[in-house]
Amino acid sequence: MANYKRGDVVIVDLGMMAKVRPAVVVSIPRADRYRNMSVVVPMTTEMRGGECEISFPKPPWLKHECVVNVLGVAGVDDAKIERRLSSFPANKMREIESALRRLFAL
Numbered sequence: 001m002a003n004y005k006r007g008d009v010v011i012v013d014l015g016m017m018a019k020v021r022p023a024v025v026v027s028i029p030r031a032d033r034y035r036n037m038s039v040v041v042p043m044t045t046e047m048r049g050g051e052c053e054i055s056f057p058k059p060p061w062l063k064h065e066c067v068v069n070v071l072g073v074a075g076v077d078d079a080k081i082e083r084r085l086s087s088f089p090a091n092k093m094r095e096i097e098s099a100l101r102r103l104f105a106l
Contacts, residue, residue, distance in 0.1 A: 002078055003029045004038050007093050011082040012040055014074060024068055024088045026096060027075075038081065041096060042072040052099055056092045061085050068092075070099040 004010055008025040027039035045066045047053065054068040088096075100106070 002081065002084075004078065004081060004084065005029050007088050007090070009043075009085045009088050010038075010040065011085060012042075012076055013080045013082070014040075014042060014072075014076065015080075020082060022062065022066075022085060024093075024096060026073070026100065036078045037075050038078055039073065039075050041068050041070050041100075042074070043067065044069045044072070052103060054092060054095045054099060056089060059086065068096060070096060070103055073100070073103075
């Protein structure tokens with residue numbers, strides 16, 4: 001059983017359009033002792049310039065430029081996470097956290 005940590009960039013099956021995509025883990029490891037799940041925000045190449053998009057420099061392990069879409073926040077079973085790619089930059093994680101606070105009025 002893999003434990004993914006906050007800030008991990010992972011490849012995950014979100015059940016959309018029969019494909020897997022990169023996403024950033026935003027939850028803490030083992031947030032619920034009865035469920036083996038993580039909360040992620042997906043990365044997308046569909047950039048619209050919205051308030052819930054976090055841009056970042058394209059890393060070498062991505063094929064195309066993309067953004068993190070905070071509106072796509074989702075809980076996923078860790079079994080749907082195929083693998084870890086990298087860590088997301090700390091300064092950009094702070095932007096994701098800020099966008100989540102705004103989104104959920106926290």
